[in-house]
Every structure is written in structure tokens, then in C-alpha cells.
Amino acid sequence: MPSTLDLALDLIRRPSITPEDAGCQEVMIARLAALGFRVERLRFGEVDNFWARHGDDGPLFAFAGHTDVVPPGPLERWQSPPFAPQIREGWLYGRGAADMKSSLAAMITACEHFLAACPRPRGSIAFLVTSDEEGAAVDGTIKVVEWLEGRGEKIRWCLVGEPSSSAQLGDTIKNGRRGSLNGRLRLRGKQGHVAYPHLAQNPIHAIGPILGALADEIWDRGYECFPPTSLQISNLHAGTGAVNVVPGELELLFNFRFSPAVTVEQLEERTRLIVETGLLNEEVKTGQVFQYELSWNLSGSPFFTPPSELVTAAAAAIRAETGLEPELSTAGGTSDGRFIAPTGAQVIELGPTNATIHQIDERLPVADLERLSRIYQDILRRLLA
Numbered sequence: 001m002p003s004t005l006d007l008a009l010d011l012i013r014r015p016s017i018t019p020e021d022a023g024c025q026e027v028m029i030a031r032l033a034a035l036g037f038r039v040e041r042l043r044f045g046e047v048d049n050f051w052a053r054h055g056d057d058g059p060l061f062a063f064a065g066h067t068d069v070v071p072p073g074p075l076e077r078w079q080s081p082p083f084a085p086q087i088r089e090g091w092l093y094g095r096g097a098a099d100m101k102s103s104l105a106a107m108i109t110a111c112e113h114f115l116a117a118c119p120r121p122r123g124s125i126a127f128l129v130t131s132d133e134e135g136a137a138v139d140g141t142i143k144v145v146e147w148l149e150g151r152g153e154k155i156r157w158c159l160v161g162e163p164s165s166s167a168q169l170g171d172t173i174k175n176g177r178r179g180s181l182n183g184r185l186r187l188r189g190k191q192g193h194v195a196y197p198h199l200a201q202n203p204i205h206a207i208g209p210i211l212g213a214l215a216d217e218i219w220d221r222g223y224e225c226f227p228p229t230s231l232q233i234s235n236l237h238a239g240t241g242a243v244n245v246v247p248g249e250l251e252l253l254f255n256f257r258f259s260p261a262v263t264v265e266q267l268e269e270r271t272r273l274i275v276e277t278g279l280l281n282e283e284v285k286t287g288q289v290f291q292y293e294l295s296w297n298l299s300g301s302p303f304f305t306p307p308s309e310l311v312t313a314a315a316a317a318i319r320a321e322t323g324l325e326p327e328l329s330t331a332g333g334t335s336d337g338r339f340i341a342p343t344g345a346q347v348i349e350l351g352p353t354n355a356t357i358h359q360i361d362e363r364l365p366v367a368d369l370e371r372l373s374r375i376y377q378d379i380l381r382r383l384l385a
Helices: 004-012 024-034 097-117 141-150 203-216 264-286 309-322 337-343 367-384
Strands: 038-044 047-054 060-066 086-088 091-093 124-130 157-160 172-174 179-188 230-238 249-258 291-300 327-329 346-349 363-365
Touching: 004 024, 004 091, 004 097, 004 367, 024 038, 024 047, 024 097, 024 124, 038 141, 047 141, 060 097, 060 337, 060 367, 091 097, 097 124, 097 363, 097 367, 124 141, 141 337, 157 309, 157 337, 157 367, 172 309, 172 346, 179 203, 179 264, 203 230, 203 249, 203 264, 249 264, 264 291, 291 337, 309 346, 309 367, 337 346, 363 367
Parallel strands: 060 124, 060 157, 157 346, 172 327
Antiparallel strands: 038 047, 047 124, 086 091, 091 363, 179 249, 179 291, 230 249
């Protein structure tokens, strides 16, 4: 039986820059079909996805992951080509080594070993795999989940193979994620010559107090194991590029990472009040009236899986393999778990260390591949044997 490393090398060699799959899914499908999985290829838009299931009865355990990777960046800065994986001094180098082709390989080999030892588990095993996680994420997992819901197929336990570990494999289990809400503020003033400010309305000047108020606002105090909601300004654009022109418009982009302690509607309303209060104060001070537009895009709602069957099984498997007591965490960005959790599934993220994900010379310890496979296999045993 080929090793987890062999399969990971095969996957990393395929330049699956989002949303391209580059044949990764067919490699996985061949291995799963040989185990008796029923595979359904699901193409939505330009995105390849698949759903594979072994067994008909519940409970249903699903591995979830993505074959797409982020662009490698400047090739000349890599010590070795990003899609020609190399092993150096005990480390596996390549784009996707940590995020998340090694996890996909470990999931496959874990199933191979588990089903060899337990050919008739007391439930079913499934794979939900997409090539649209690192990009727009509109034709990937969210569409597969809608398709599953449409035919009444329910996941009880879902393990997402995102790189959750910090310093050592298994030191962290992500059992939830904050929500992500993107905002865009457009502020309209009046363009003019800098030498005649009384004939212009400068939106950059007007935005100053608003920025301060947004940055100083305490949105909540956190929720259970969630940190407090945070707001970050990501872009601010105004001006024509000329030093002698007062800009007539300004665009501000910002993002909330929010806990369950606050709702999307509350964040939107409180932001609107801060903007309108700031503009009203500007009108009182200068007599200038600015028009504004606020628009929103919800990337994902927060989700949380309390200590339960899946969390307990994962923690026990980690202890057995590594001797570590994993920390439960909701920190970090979003993942496709945000689309699966609303169906009622218990969802965790468990995978390699994340110190080099999305970076030049992405890598992970070679020894961690088989260790991760054994952890996944032990989780299956504890839940389905």
C-alpha cells in the first residue's frame, strides 16, 4: 500500500492553483473507488467537487478538504520549485504541503488502514472535496452542502483537514471559527483645487474621526471560547494621484471577525450610527454635507462545536499518538466548516502545523504525515468501530 508521503507528493506535483484541480481529485477518486466508495463528481460553474461515500447507514462521518492552493508567488524566491516537491533535512517542501494536500493524503491512507481492519463499520464514511476554497468559495463546498441537503443526506461528524496545529502536530483542535463580515464605505464630497478649500469638500478629512471611532469601538467582550469581535481596516483609497487636487470620493474597505455575542444586523447598524454621527459632527463643525453608501458581504457566520463525541474522539486520538493535550481554539480565519456546521453537523478542523501556510517555501515535517494518518485512523476507530 503506497505511503501517505507518496500520495502527498503526487498531489503536490499537480499545480492546482485555485480554482483549478489539476487532476488531484481523480487521484483521490481512484483510491477511494478501490475501497468501495461510491463517487459522485459534482461540477458547479468552473469548479470541480466530489462526494464519495462508503456505506449506507448512519451515523455519517465526513472528511472535508480542498485540492486548490494559493498562487506560489515569485518562483525565484523558492528554494525549490513549488510544484516539484522536495524533502530536505526531514521537511517536505512544496505549495500545498501544509495547506492541505498532506491532510488529504492522510485521510485516504487512514481510510485504507481502517477499512482493512474494520471492513464493516457501524456507520458510513464520506469525503467532501472541492477545488474552490482558497478563492471565491461560491461553487465549492457551499454548493455540495446544498446538494446534500436537497436529498436529505446528513453529516453527523465532519473533520476538515485545515492546518490547525501551531507548534506541534495535534497541539490544537479548531472547534469553531469566528464569522467574517466585509464592509465597504463610499464617501462623496466635492473635488476641487487645494488652493481653494472653501470650494471643495474633502472626504479624507471627514473620514478621520469616523476611523477613530470605528477603531476604538468595543463590539463585544467575547463569547465562551471566542475572542472579542475585531474590526480591521484593509483598504483606504482616495485621490487622483495629483498633489494639488482635493479628492471628491473616498472608498474604505474593512472586515469584522465576529463572535456569536453579536449579530450581523447589530454590526451593520452600529457601524451606520458611527458613520452618521461622524458626518453630522462634520456638518456642525464645517457646514459641509457628505453623502455616503454602506454595502456589506457576509463571508461566513460563526460556528462552534462544544466538547462532544467528535471533539472527545479527536483529543483522545491525539493523546494516544503524540502525548499532547490539545487546546480547543476558535482563532484564525474562516474555513469551509462554516458551510457544513449550519446543517447540524459536529465540525472540527485538525491538520498539520500552520506556520508556513501561504508562504514561500511552504513545508511540514515528513514524519507528521504518517502520524496524522494514524490520528485520523484512530478517530474513525473510536467513532465507527
